[in-house]
Amino acid sequence: MNALAHPAYDSLLDRLHTCAPNLDNGNFNHLPMVIEALHALGLGYRAPAWIAEEESRFLPVMGPVEPIRADNLAAALGQRTRFADWVIYFADEIETQGWIPVLDRWARRLAPGYITAAVHGPVRTGHAVRALRRADTLSRRTELAHALAAWAAMYRTLPGRQPASGLRAGSRPLRDVLETLPLVEARHRPQSGSISAGLLQIAGLDGFAAHIAGADLSGDPALRAEALIEVFLDLFVETISTPYSMVVFTHAVTGASAAREMMAVTGERTGRALLAGAFGAGCALKAAFLPKTLPEALPARTAMPDDSAQHLSRRAEATRDDHAVKLTEAALGAYLRTGNRTAIEASVRAIEAVSA
Known part of the structure; x- marks a missing residue:
């Protein structure tokens, strides 16, 4: 049901x-x-x-x-x-x-505090x-x-100087901006502990705010939201190798998915602010927490046994891990909408990370 x-x-x-x-x-x-x-x-x-x-x-x-x-x-x-x-x-x-007008007004106001x-x-x-x-x-x-x-x-914005407006006029592809992010020095990137505390590292990262402000968030808002989810699913699959990294980078995916849900009922101005907030949050997670050693790239699984949505859902629930469930739900939703098999891979990786 x-x-x-x-x-x-x-x-x-x-x-x-x-x-x-x-x-x-x-x-x-x-x-x-x-x-x-x-x-x-x-x-x-x-x-x-x-x-x-x-x-x-x-x-x-x-x-x-x-x-x-x-x-x-x-x-x-x-x-x-x-x-x-x-x-x-x-x-x-x-x-x-009414709940929709309140959401529209307040999601726009709170979007700079997406973290x-x-x-x-x-x-x-x-x-x-x-x-x-x-x-x-x-x-x-x-x-x-x-x-x-x-x-x-609990409202908090990213540390350091941030653009005043959530409506950005950048021109660079999302993936390009994410792949060329300035990163916190590897020795300072946390591999355990509070995510909120780890994000404080962004304060000393020169050029971070200007860099993410260069992302192109124009075009159809719904399509941009799906693109954002896709970019962060790729980041998730390419990055996680431990339960901690799984938890950290789950928030990039679920944050983008939450923006998509809210944008379904908000106005375009609020939608752009939510996109900017979700993208900035995901970028901050990468900049502050990218593991020092990335997992080896695995060959694409063109056919995974028992990879049905129902099977993966049950596997995720059986882990008793909050993040495995939330990641799997967001990933399977993206897969059912777009057919992107990276979403299936992300769910499998999340389940495996906390089941090892």
């Missing part, structure tokens, strides 16, 4: 809406994204077990501090203690204005949007409020 028509999905969201956006170890709570991805993969019946396994690590939502208003809104951006205030604010905005919480801010929002596109319910509107609230409360 399609995820977003499944009657159990809303009740799972209601359970998660009593929780803070982070777990007791400080990491972002992936479950709002994972349960949506599981339903999209036809494995929604497995979602309650994932929640049961993780719920001992849930934290309660901290109480509200002060209502968010026009005169204090800017100061509340990036303030984690204001998460509950942001939830109330977005829930009210969505109720009075927020290691890209989880926009990724959770993308999953929430897809759920709402299939069924507009109170639980799903509340999930969008929580997703936007997490993005706003």
Whole structure:
């Protein structure tokens, strides 16, 4: 059954809406994204077990501090203690204005902070949007409020000077820009630890912002979104060799996929800002985390046994790894839309990375 028509999905969201956006170890709570991805993969019946396994690590939502208003809104951006205030604010905005206008306005405003919480801010929002596109319910509107609230409360932009506008007028192909990125010195690229902390390395990287601003994001927005996903699927397959690198570069793919989901209902201006944000985030991940030693190139698998979407979905779920599930869901979606077999290879690599 399609995820977003499944009657159990809303009740799972209601359970998660009593929780803070982070777990007791400080990491972002992936479950709002994972349960949506599981339903999209036809494995929604497995979602309650994932929640049961993780719920001992849930934290309660901290109480509200002060209502968010026009005169204090800017100061509340990036303030984690204001998460509950942001939830109330977005829930009210969505109720009075409708979820699509609120998304359009706020995705554009938040897009420069696409790296927020290691890209989880926009990724959770993308999953929430897809759920709402299939069924507009109170639980799903509340999930969008929580997703936007997490993005706003944890808001961070790339360190260093960045272009003021998300609407870029570059002329270079995406792949060319990605392949010629200035990189953090190999000895400073983390191979473990916090992704958000590792991205701070970008602050000392001369020319990074100007380089990524040269990317050509013009043309049909939907086609550009697919091109972005394709470029980052290639990067994923060419780069990952360890569970850590799999986690890092999953966010480039799922970030691009989230932009595509949001762009399906936003205006063109917001869509361009989302493309720019997703591309910049993926470039930052490569610049800061490209492994010192890349895996050997493998011959293309023209025929992989049991590579059906259903089989790969079940293999991903069996890993019990959040990122393997989210990567597989995004990759299989791209494969079903475009026929790009690199997406299949990416899913296999992700599963193998955490199953070794």
